[in-house]
Amino acid sequence: MALRVGLLGAGFIAGVHVDAYKKLQGATVTAVADVNTEAASALAGKCGGVKVYSNPDDLIEDDSIDVVDVCLPTFLHEKYVVAAARSGKHVLCEKPIALSVEQADRMVEATGKAGVMFMVAHVVRFWPEYLVAKQVIDSGELGRPVEVSAARLSTTPVWSADNWILKPELSGGAALDLHIHDLDYVNWILGKPRSVFARGLRSERGALDHIVTMISYEAGGTANVEGGWMMPEDFPFTTMLRVVCEKGCIDFQARAGVNIEAREAAKPALAVHKRGEKVRYPDVPSRDAYLAEIEYFIKCIETNTLPSMVTPQDAVTALKVALAARASVEAGTVVDVG
Ligand SMILES: NC(=O)c1ccc[n+]([C@@H]2O[C@H](COP(=O)([O-])OP(=O)(O)OC[C@H]3O[C@@H](n4cnc5c(N)ncnc54)[C@H](O)[C@@H]3O)[C@@H](O)[C@H]2O)c1
Known part of the structure; x- marks a missing residue:
């Protein structure tokens, strides 16, 4: 069965990610969360009328989601990557990983501790x-x-x-x-x-x-x-x-x-x-x-292989x-x- 992806953010880059997911067999977007519910509904419509949340925490708590794709402004990356990892979801996060090394280290620690796949989208x-x-x-x-x-x-x-x-x-x-x-x-x-x-x-x-x-x-x-x-x-x-x-x-x-x-x-x-x-x-x-980047991350999850094209440490070093x-x-x- 295709992995079920929850998108956090319905802005510019989330739209680009949706275009990629629509071409993929292994993953399908099943929910979109954005404080701007109009934007979230419009993007959810592009995905075939999937679930809409106004609060990212509610999407993260949705048990039907396997992967959380963080397309939120950078200052929110740490909060939601850590929350998604704690809830056992694999996490793809847009670049840059975070605004400070301390934030980034906490994200790497949380995803490592949870044993989930984590990749920063250095496209x-x-x-x-x-x-x-x-x-x-x-x-x-x-x-x-x-x-x-x-x-x-x-x-x-x-x-x-x-x-x-x-x-x-x-x-x-x-x-x-x-x-x-x-x-x-x-x-x-x-x-x-x-x-x-x-x-x-x-x-x-x-x-x-x-x-x-x-x-x-x-x-x-x-x-x-x-x-x-x-x-x-x-x-x-x-x-x-x-x-x-x-x-x-x-x-x-x-x-x-x-x-x-x-x-x-x-x-x-x-x-x-x-x-x-x-x-x-x-x-x-x-x-x-x-598309290549997202397909790679989805393959890593399917094959239970840690992403090596971009490691979390690579994102911290950048x-x-x-x-x-x-x-x-x-x-x-x-x-x-x-
Ligand atoms: N890889 C690339 O080429 C590329 C290109 C553009 C942006 N990015 C990265 O993607 C991330 C998002 O950038 P963007 O250009 O899509 O921004 P954007 O402003 O177009 O979209 C951000 C969305 O997040 C929503 N949002 C803001 N605060 C929120 C909150 N508290 N809860 C829920 N939703 C909230 C906004 O309503 C908006 O719809 C950034 O980290 C940026 O650096 C990467």
Whole structure:
């Protein structure tokens, strides 16, 4: 029988998750909870008229639910991940894991203690081009990766409920919300981060909304990551990845519409440049990354296998780098990741 999923939140990313669940055999959304019951009812309608709750706690207590998918604003992640774990539900939680390491540690502890599956939705690890780039690096054909540059630039997000995303005390600002996608990915490529030096710009709201972070890794590599949501209204949603290795380089850029919802309009090409050979463009499966991510988590539950594509510790480390980057901008110095 398909796993029964309860969605917490009926906003932007919950809608993206619903589109994915509708394509999956192994899981089906059977309830949606949101304080905005109109939004919850509309999304529940898209799922075939499933149950609607106005309070996430009531969904969590629903014995018919197997998996809780937390698509709530970041400041609520800890509360509901911990509650869902205590009630014995498997938990998928949107990134970033939380706003502080203390919160994140409590989430990891609660899910571990409950013995439930827990994954933070770091979708870039499932993004076809980023996944193929990782596979090329892991094949060893280009030698060791030594420098990774990545960027993620967007216009200011305007869709969030009560504008929570633009309140740094609720979202962590661009460093934790947007920049963290690439901070996590570069960790995946280069290993354990040691220290960070970052510079940033503040928006007119006073929030640190554009940030450039240089990371030094224990294994010797470096990363240079730029992220921000202060781009002018007509600037296309842009992502960039370049991995310089001992024997070559991987290069990728994508530009789409004005925000991530237009991701399918991008026609990106992943190029592999190997010294002494002609550039090649590896086959990249055209697969929605959100579908791949959710399908992977559902498979982990079905096969009783701990998620290894993104471990809870990976999510905590990405958060530590993002917090160190913010601290580095404030202090003007190099900050240890810890
Ligand atoms: N992976 C990605 O690409 C991606 C993209 C966007 C957002 N996100 C993450 O997803 C999470 C949600 O972001 P979003 O863009 O969907 O936000 P959103 O504002 O569009 O949706 C949040 C929903 O939560 C509801 N809500 C707020 N407080 C609540 C409460 N106390 N109880 C019940 N419902 C409540 C709101 O009514 C709203 O419908 C965030 O952590 C964000 O960082 C990830």
